[in-house]
Amino acid sequence: MLAGSALVASSHPSVSLAGIRVLSDGGNAVDAALAMAAMSFVALPGQCGIGGDAFALVREPDGRVWTVNGSGFGPDGGEPGFYTERALHAIPLEGPLAVAVPGAPAALRALHAAGASRDLAELWAGAIRAAERGSPCTAKTRADILEHADALARDPDAASVLLPGGRAPQVGQALLQPQLADTLRMLAREPDSFYTGSFADRAVGALNAAGAPFSGDEWALGSQVTPEDALSIRYGDHVVHETPLPTPGWMVLQQAALCDGLLSRRPWLDAEAVHLMACSARVAFAHRVRECSTDTDAWRATLTAEAVAADRGLIASGKAPLGHAGPADGDTTSMVAVDSDGRAVSFIHSLAFTFGARIAVPGTGVLLNNRLGRGAYLMPGHPNEIRPRRRPLHTLNAWLVTDTDGRLEHVGNSPGGDGQVQWNMQLISHLLDHGLDPQTAVDAPRFAVFPGSDADVLGAAEQLRCESRLGAQVLDGLRRLGHSIRVDGPWAGGGSAMVATLDQVRGCLLGGADSRLDGVALGV
Numbered sequence: 001m002l003a004g005s006a007l008v009a010s011s012h013p014s015v016s017l018a019g020i021r022v023l024s025d026g027g028n029a030v031d032a033a034l035a036m037a038a039m040s041f042v043a044l045p046g047q048c049g050i051g052g053d054a055f056a057l058v059r060e061p062d063g064r065v066w067t068v069n070g071s072g073f074g075p076d077g078g079e080p081g082f083y084t085e086r087a088l089h090a091i092p093l094e095g096p097l098a099v100a101v102p103g104a105p106a107a108l109r110a111l112h113a114a115g116a117s118r119d120l121a122e123l124w125a126g127a128i129r130a131a132e133r134g135s136p137c138t139a140k141t142r143a144d145i146l147e148h149a150d151a152l153a154r155d156p157d158a159a160s161v162l163l164p165g166g167r168a169p170q171v172g173q174a175l176l177q178p179q180l181a182d183t184l185r186m187l188a189r190e191p192d193s194f195y196t197g198s199f200a201d202r203a204v205g206a207l208n209a210a211g212a213p214f215s216g217d218e219w220a221l222g223s224q225v226t227p228e229d230a231l232s233i234r235y236g237d238h239v240v241h242e243t244p245l246p247t248p249g250w251m252v253l254q255q256a257a258l259c260d261g262l263l264s265r266r267p268w269l270d271a272e273a274v275h276l277m278a279c280s281a282r283v284a285f286a287h288r289v290r291e292c293s294t295d296t297d298a299w300r301a302t303l304t305a306e307a308v309a310a311d312r313g314l315i316a317s318g319k320a321p322l323g324h325a326g327p328a329d330g331d332t333t334s335m336v337a338v339d340s341d342g343r344a345v346s347f348i349h350s351l352a353f354t355f356g357a358r359i360a361v362p363g364t365g366v367l368l369n370n371r372l373g374r375g376a377y378l379m380p381g382h383p384n385e386i387r388p389r390r391r392p393l394h395t396l397n398a399w400l401v402t403d404t405d406g407r408l409e410h411v412g413n414s415p416g417g418d419g420q421v422q423w424n425m426q427l428i429s430h431l432l433d434h435g436l437d438p439q440t441a442v443d444a445p446r447f448a449v450f451p452g453s454d455a456d457v458l459g460a461a462e463q464l465r466c467e468s469r470l471g472a473q474v475l476d477g478l479r480r481l482g483h484s485i486r487v488d489g490p491w492a493g494g495g496s497a498m499v500a501t502l503d504q505v506r507g508c509l510l511g512g513a514d515s516r517l518d519g520v521a522l523g524v
Contacts, residue, residue, distance in 0.1 A: 003523020038127035063406025070107025077213025098373030134174025157360035180365030271477025332415030416495035438512030446493030
């Protein structure tokens with residue numbers, strides 16, 4: 001996709017259309033991202049929602065880069081003993097005990113306050129109309145509903161939308177969401193009501209009745225999201241910017257530090273290059289699994305020159321740790337927007353697994369996330385052991401690249417669980433080390449090491465999962481380098497990446513939307 005002044009990309013045509021309409025009407029990239037986020041609530045109900053989490057990375061025309069990070073706590077009554085007394089060895093991945101306080105509404109409010117030029121009611125009007133009139137069910141949404149129909153059927157509110165008439169909708173059938181439309185109207189007028197008003201009372205009451213030990217105080221604390229500085233690192237003649245904790249953005253930066261100056265010397269995606277990126281991901285995940293939580297800064301030590309040199313030595317000696325990285329089941333969606341002033345936004349949001357905890361807040365049209373079940377451990381003494389007021393580890397992150405003078409070069413992201421930090425590093429290398437255009441970069445053959453840091457896959461057998469398009473020669477080379485290879489279908493690696501690139505020489509924008517889903521890049 002080639003554009004003259006402004007560009008958006010997302011995983012759904014209606015979402016991209018919502019963003020480019022805002023930009024064409026004079027709105028800025030933050031406005032576009034907010035409109036796209038709301039439309040994706042309606043069009044991609046398995047991947048995101050008001051009851052989930054959201055993160056954004058913003059580059060301003062003056063070169064400043066800032067973030068908003070929306071991710072909430074588990075329940076105040078969620079001490080480890082609460083779960084072990086119920087004979088649980090892991091936090092459930094479904095139902096009320098899986099839920100963390102949603103961060104998306106607070107992130108959207110903070111993003112709007114810090115960078116928007118239009119009212120939320122105006123920006124969300126299109127999504128509200130789509131929710132009332134019905135958005136056509138996509139093939140992916142139908143497949144998601146069929147896969148999780150039994151769980152969705154157990155929740156009357158979820159079933160009323162996703163199983164109309166007791167059956168999965170056909171592709172193209174309109175999914176009506178009038179309660180969600182009402183909730184969006186309310187949040188556009190009174191964004192705090194989600195955390196301290198009528199919505200909060202209803203949500204906490206329903207969760208308490210179902211057995212989750214929320215006090216309501218931790219729910220109110222979820223509203224406290226303010227803009228933060230991005231994390232940044234030099235990569236060759238570029239600067240890579242990432243989202244801070246609770247996201248794993250530092251893991252992308254650690255991989256970049258380990259690969260800096262090495263991948264540019266290798267042929268694109270040869271066995272040695274894939275090996276280096278896979279080993280770098282393993283190192284990053286080993287640090288995460290051993291040391292990381294969202295209330296410490298242990299990750300900072302991984303970016304010191306001494307730590308990078310030591311980890312490079314492990315990789316070179318064939319002693320990179322195994323079994324600490326990779327994608328698990330999950331669903332997320334992301335988008336990018338760039339406006340005519342050079343303002344750029346990378347936005348990503350999720351319910352964690354598909355349809356989250358598969359329960360809804362009664363009467364609101366809002367499905368709740370299962371981030372607590374996915375991201376917190378029941379491992380005594382572990383830095384990521386579940387505790388009140390400790391956010392669970394996250395998978396979502398967003399990135400952008402500038403030159404050393406702060407001029408925009410690329411902005412991107414990808415959903416995909418623990419695969420995100422790996423695929424984002426792959427995208428960055430494709431663009432910076434090999435000069436690929438955005439569409440070629442997002443469609444490139446993909447790979448990821450497994451198992452993951454998700455609580456439900458720790459300890460699984462180690463694999464390197466590769467799309468078959470890497471080719472037999474590369475796959476055989478990886479086996480010789482010691483990897484246990486699982487070959488996936490040519491486009492079955494996962495994720496749905498988005499990239500926008502500013503060509504500073506020609507003065508135009510280029511966009512790429514992943515062909516693995518219904519992605520569309522649009523520009524003006």
